[in-house]
Amino acid sequence: MRALFSRSSLVARRGASRRMYSREAPAATSAEVAHGASPGGYRSFGSFHSENVEEMIESACQPSWAAPEVPPAVAAAFVRHEDPVSYGAPMRQADFLLSSAWTFLNHGAFGSPCRASYDAAAAWRLHAELQPLAFIDRSLFAHIVESQRQLAAVVGASPRDLALLPNATSALSVAISAACDAADVREGDEILLLDVGYGSVSKMAARECKRRGASMVTLPLLSDLPSSAEPEALLGRFQEAVGTRTKVAIFDHVTSNTAMQLPVSELAATCRARGVVSVVDGAHSLGCTRSLDVQAVGADYFCGNLHKWLCNVRGSGFLVLRPNDSKLRSATEPLVASHGYGGGFTSDFIWQGASDYSPWLAVPSCLEWWRSVGGIDRAVERNHALLVGACELLAAEWQTQPLLSAGSSLSMALVELPLPRRDARGNSRVYASRDGKEMQDALFHRNIECPVKTVNGRLYARISAAVYNELDEYERLAHAVQAITLRGMQ
């Protein structure tokens, strides 16, 4: 195989990186001195031969920043279509890896990477192995900074306030712990959550409470959805729930089990006004809500992932800090302390030990793919329109009601399954999660991937509408559920 990383390209890349962010070698900062760098010696932390990471991120905030040259093999991995690809089956065929054997209506769980991102990550992985030291030691950080810069522009943040992480779980773990430090949560204090929040997030909060002698207060919304999720109603109940002991509040932008969009800007503003540190779980935000702008949301911490609705490869998430708050910034520590620890926000997070950084490096290719297919917002609108059509179709077939978040642009919704509401004696029937599992398994055995959620004793299909889905897939789901219920799931 031809070497992808030739000696001449190394020289060119070194030249490019010098042009990129360094002019004269500036004096070492106190952070660098503290971490072993010295004038004329290592410019980054540890023994990396890379340029200084904090200077790089500052350069990346300037219009004069010149992005590092992408290895030819990564650039070559990007396939441009001669004609624009239509959403639905053509896009699935051209731009996704999903097997044609499946009706795949669960994009909301773990996403599905677009081919452009998958191929770019594979090309980066190969590129890294051609000369691991040259790559990791001398050029990796500049490429990560470029990914940070491009992602920051898409979510409305400054690159200096954004850290890349492996997933939303890591980002939320960092943010919840940091929020508790910033708010100085102690014995007797409270962390406020919503009962529609994600399961692992309440475990993260419980861990912080255990460590600090604090308690968790959970605001109940589930029992009267969807009205409880409407902005005014939710805001009123949230404001009542914030008490004098509330120090941190955690809420979702889009809920997982119930597919509701919550008024995060209003909730964050309440927190600000009441001196409560806010954390947004935005695992479904980017690519499932209209024009995400984390600064406009105004929370102290905004956490998300890139593998769900952005269709990047798995292993990529992000955390954004509210800008210009030194207390938040100094409270925000990585889960893993490594060489960059203590050198600044970007230094803290950019290196988490030897690992596969290709999911972060694939971000620019993923964003380029989105531009090539008309942009994220266009897809959000199209997916929402498909979702509305799918809800109407299923509700008509099943003679049930959808639970569709009012006024939202979401690509996920719940539709109640056509199951008897009463048992043989006429008593009202309460379904449990094992019933949901039975139905989901029965669909799975028909090659249909669609989660079944149990909400207030009723079963719902949580449908996703991704760029590669089409209306006839929901028709298949409708008929499969009818066949399963006829065969005995009563």
Ligand SMILES: Cc1ncc(COP(=O)(O)O)c(C=O)c1O
């Ligand atoms: C609301 C919500 N929060 C957090 C997560 C965790 O995301 P990740 O798998 O990226 O850690 C999920 C994943 O489904 C989710 O739906």
